[in-house]
Amino acid sequence: MTVDCDACPLRKRACFDPMSDAELSFMKKFKVGELVVEPGTQILLEGSNSPQLFTALHGMGLRYKIGEQGARQVVNFVMPGDFVGLQAGVMKEMGHSVEATTAMTLCVFDRKELWTLFRNNPERGFDLAWLAAVEENFLGDALFAVGRRSATARVSWALLRLFIRLSSLGLVRGNSVRLPYKQQDLADALGLSLVHTNKTLAKLRDRQLAQWSDGRLSVASREELATVANVSLDEITPPVRPLI
Template sequence: MSSDDATDVTPCRRCPLRPKPLFMPFDACELAFMERFKTGELSVGPGVTLLEEGQGSAHLFTVLSGLGMRTTSLENGRRQVINFLFPGDFIGLQAGLVGEMRHSVETTTAMVLCVFNRSDLWLLFREQPQRAYDLTWIAAVQEHFLGETIASLGQRDATQRIAWALLRIHDRLMAVGMANRGRVPMPWRQQDLADALGLSLVHTNKTIRRLGRAGLIDWRGGQMSLDADALAEVALVDRDSPRPRPLI
């Protein structure tokens, strides 16, 4: 891992994520605090473990660019993908609040992260209670995603699960402005999707090919396009725009 020079650090006032409709606005006081709270940036390549399950961390991070995953190890040695990481996601909250990570964080693509000192976390609670409340919101949303995944495992068949997951991923990538001519990056492997949904790789591959033949998705070359409305019908969900979310 390598830290960027101070001259290369993106000031919060020029953050490329802030103008996105997905993220709630900052007032001037909050913006000034966040520029003090941020201590630097970190650039890492793909396939790097940023935070490891069972370990602590002196830092907290926000994904400025790039994609990744949260994973955990099962007792049988297999990996469970908890969820996927997108620009704007906050990383390391568990280590900041309870002392150690309950999951690992891995990069899937090259990633740039805003860096915050864990020791400064309590300044956020003292000086910016609204931003501190946002941390609670972020944690609740992560738990809600896990709850949705559990419901998907129990109530949807394999085709419905995959349709639901691809739709969620697609809509989040669209919301952070990562679409190009109707296609979004899809750097994760089919194995990652299978691990997230409790499916075998063979079953996942067959289902994706079937959805492709039906014209619902086109996943190739690390990119994906899809018929969102038709896929939502398969997934048994209503299509809603992602809710505005805080940006730390």
């Protein structure tokens, strides 16, 4: 009982480019199935060469790298609409692992068909390059945050970015949204220790800037949080992007 692309709940979101009929019918062929996983499941492993590519449909996850001594760097958060496995599809292997944080369901594509995508559907190929460029752009921002911002600004930046991203997906109710990660995940994304992340979150809570507890994130004023994070709201707002 899989979701038909015609009825895809993501397509209608304003944060994605509208899809032409031709593209839609191509996607229906391209999609070969669905993957449903429980929380904690590894979806892709760093260094592996998966035969399958995915687009997240429901649920949220993490992209991360593990270092020699077990240090973990979270590279990005996976949300509905995200394409997963581009590196495996285009290069030899993945540069990071992907893991489900909540229960997830993902559209499954056949890696071998990726090449026919580029040949027969150049627009979709262009879109894939777009996605890669957006990801590159984000990682540059993350690098800036980790390299050049204080702990308070860093945490503010991350929370605001997550909040706005979830907002564009239509998941924010009022001024709060479900954020099903652990403090350790955020710490590993920002290059901070768990303890200091916790204390920084407490400070933001005290200052009424952002409240994240029991898996829900509330942001009273995006503008104030942006001020603390030291970013302008529009440089943090993701562009409308293709859905694949």
